[in-house]
Amino acid sequence: MTTSKYEESIKELVSTDDAKRLKALRFIKNSVIGNKTKKDLYIKLGVVERLVEYLSLSDPEAYGLKIQAATILGSIAYGKDENAISVVAFGALNPLLNSLRLPPHNNLTEAIHQRRKLLEASTRALKSIFSSSKVSKEQVFMDGHIEDIVALLEGTSPVILLETQNNVSSDSLSFAMIAEFTAAIVAKCCDTPEQQMELASAGVLKPLINLLYSNCIKAQEAALDALATLCRENTEIGKMVVGGSLTQDKQQSCIETILEFVKEKCPKMRLIAATCLTNLYRTGAFSESTDSIVLVVLPALVKLLSEPTGDVQEKAPLVLADLIKDSEDMQKAAFEAYAIPRLVELLATLSTKDSNSADLMLGVPGVGSLAKRKQKIRENCLIAIAAATLAKEECRTQAIDQKVLPYVVQALQSEYPNVRLAACQCAKSLSRSVSNLRTSLVDAGIAVPLIKLLNDSSIVIQAAACGAICNLVLEFSPMRKSVIDGGGIEHFVEFSRSSDPKLQLNGVWALKSLLFKSDLPVKKAVMKVLTYNALIDLLHQPAPAIQEQALEIVRNLVCGNQEAIEDVIEGIGKDDLLDVIESKLEDTFDMDVDDEDDAAVARTLEPALFIVVNMSSGPEGPKMALMSRPNITNSVFRHLSHDNPAIRAAATWCMINWTWKDREGQQEGLKERVRYLRDLGAEQKLRVMESDSCRDVRDRAMTALEQLMAASS
Structure with a gap:
């Protein structure tokens, strides 16, 4: 049986002749670089195990062999998760580190200079391995490897800082690559806040910032990327970076330098710098004026949406989404910078039937097929549009006017799960507009694909679709009937029983929205499927968010005529219903809770108060039932002094309905309620509330006081 030259090269690796081994290694290196087929072949032939053995040989005899082994391992690991996982599985990480x-x-x-070729090959290999998100980074944080990484950055940065772009020696070029690859390793090993802090505490920030002042573009890009990743959602590190102590003896601050990078000609550099500043801005540690972000970073990101270079078009929409998603001011700035039209234009390019022209817009393909890259850009554009249209009506109008809806509807039906998910997020933001719900969204036919996604194979997408539909079933939406006819009630009830927290919350939320200002037949249809026993279980769920939405369901059920209120009293049981109301109104008293827990309790308190308001808006029986529980009445009275004006307003509405005189036959009940309230001190309290800081509370208090005094006369 003949042996291939590739199998022969593997056999040569066990030779005792160093020259033969070195020749075999060079042959393997030349074979695998840029050749996916040969990489897979050599993995099957067992080359990785041999290479790991070479890396474990002692210096200096095996120095040349180790350089070749590290180079080959890096090449095999590059560009494919499965290959990187194989390299790690055969034990390559420890010897490389x-x-x-x-x-x-x-x-x-000098120490780096003595081993620069091996350091260059090893750092390059580690960068390739850690580029796979499926590879664990834990080994980097063991056995002093972080200190080794910091030493490499500290030892290389002074050398390349002295070099100019026009006069780079081979030694300096090698140092620059070591610095670049080492910074890239740092960027890939910041998956958790703990890892970020461990790297920062080891001293990695200062040499990374020093690299920004070098003339080596690749090293600058890698350092910026590392800084961006280190400070992502980490305020403490953000403060370290912008604090100034890390940039001593520099003519301009670190932030000023990064802002200059945003203006560079290279699109990739502009994107990385914009990402770094966005992450710093989001930590709240950004010491410069926000105007710098609005005037420099945001327009740069918008311009990058039209840059067909590498993966810039893929990443720029996500950075833009990060920058604007939590700030109405930033969303307004994005509107003024025409970010939404640029995003829609990019979506249109991706959707064109002329694939050749679409391909030209994507630039040089990155890792993965062109089709997958197109879908990734589509996904990220939809995420950015969702962020841009989240809060402001003019942004939603701009998106609708730019004809975004056909692309959203198309994306809801994509074969790619992440695209469907992003489209759901986009639909949810756009559906926050009442005018859009009544016109554009109906015309676009967005309800049908969203309803279909309630059956999606992904629970995450089911939850996202349900979240978007929450806005489609409100009382003013013409799509409410379509959702009900499409089996919406059954889906929402099923989701309300899910073990997945997000899916359960969105299911209960959708039921709440469906019942908002609904007529009695809709209420009966919902409760026939949900059942009152299940509603009671939801009211006692440990998660405050579920309790809040369940209370909102009760609030909406008892909003309306006498029959609606009586149905709920009969369905839950009068005593059980009063027990629930009593417990929810008392939850904020005598509790040692932090601000977050207190806020969660307040969210359940408001709907509980409005259950009292709605039950007290009609017949005498429910009013007197509520007043028969002193704990309920006393709690409502105490909530007139709540710190939250929304809670004070809700409690004041209770007072209005309890003192309302609607029919002569209810005089005795009214007088009894008024006597009780006056004994509690209602008159004095309402007079004080006429000067409340909240206008709504002031107005409600004046009405309640007028009614109280009229009923007392």
Whole structure:
């Protein structure tokens, strides 16, 4: 049986002749670089195990062999998750990380110089391995490897800071690559806040910032990327970066330098710098004026949406979404910078039937097929549009006017789950507009694909679709009937029983929205499927968010005529219903809770008060039933002094309905309620509330006081 030259090269690796081994390694290296088929072949032939053995050989005899072994491992791992996982599985990480350790030396730069070729190959290999999100980073944080990484950055940055772009020696080029690859390793190993802090505490920030002042573009990009990742959602590190102590003896601050990078010609550099500033801005540690972000970063991101370079078009929409998603001011700035029209234009390019012209807009393909990259850009554009249209009506109008809806409807039916998910998020933001619900969204036919997604194979997408539909079933929406006819009630009830927290919450929320200002037949149809026993279970769920929406369901059920109120009293049981109301109104008293817990309790308190309001808006029986529970009455009275004006207003509405005189036959009940309220001190309290800081509370208090006094006369 003949042996292939590739199998022969593997056999040569076990030779005792170093020259033969080195020749075999070079042959393997040349075979695998840029060749996916050969990489897979050599993995099957067992080359990785041999290479790991080479890396574990002692210096200096095996120095040349180790360089070749590290280079091959990096090439095999590059570009494919499965290959990176195979390299790690065969034990390559430890010897590669160990090769970063510098021998004892008084001068870091000299120590690096002695091993620069091996360091260059090993850092490149580690960068390739850690580029896979499926590879664990834990080993980096063991056995002093972080200190080795910091030493490499500290030892390389002084050398490349002295070089100019027009006069780079081979040594300096090697140092620049070591710095670049090491910074890239840092960027790939910040998956958790703990990892971020461990790297920052080890001293990685200062040498990374120093690299920004070098003339090596690749090193600058890698350092910026590392800084962006280190400070992402980490206020403490954000403060370290912008604090100034890390940039001593520099003519301009770190932030000023990064702002200059945003103006560079290279699109990739502009994107990374914009990402870094966006992450710093989101930590709240950004010490410069927000105007710098609005005037420099935001327009740069909008411009990058039209840059067909590498993966810039893919990443720019996500950075833009991060920048604006939590700020109405930023969303307004995005509106003024025409970010939404640019995003819609990019979606249109991706949807064109002329694939050749679409391909030209995507630039140089990155890792993965062109089709997958198109879908990733589509996904990210939809996420950015969802962020841009979340809060402001003019932004939603701009998106509708730019004809975004056909692309959203198309994306809801995509074969790619992440695109469907992003389209759901976009639909949810756009459906927050009452005018859009009545016109554009109906015309676009958005309800049908959303209803279909309630059966999606992904629970996450089911939850997102349900969240979007919450806005489609409100009383003013013409799509309410379509959702009900499409089996919406059954789906929402099913979701309300889910073990998935997000799906359950959105299911209960959708039921709440469906019942908002609904007529009696809709209420009966919902409760026939949901059942009152299940509603009681939801009212006692441990999650405050579920309790809040369940209370909102009761609030909406008892909003209306006498029959609606009586149905709920009969369905839950009068005593059980009063027990629930009593417990929810008392929850904020005598509790040692932090601000977050207190806020959660307040969210359940408001709907509980409005259940009292709605039950007290009609017949005498429910009013007197509520007043028969002193704990309910006393709690309502105490909530007139609540810190939250919305709670004070709700409690004042209770007072209005309790003192309302609608029929002569109810005089005795009214007088009894008024006597009780006056004994509690209602008159004095309402007079004080006439000067409340909230206008709504003041107006309601004046009405309640007028009624109280009229009923007392």
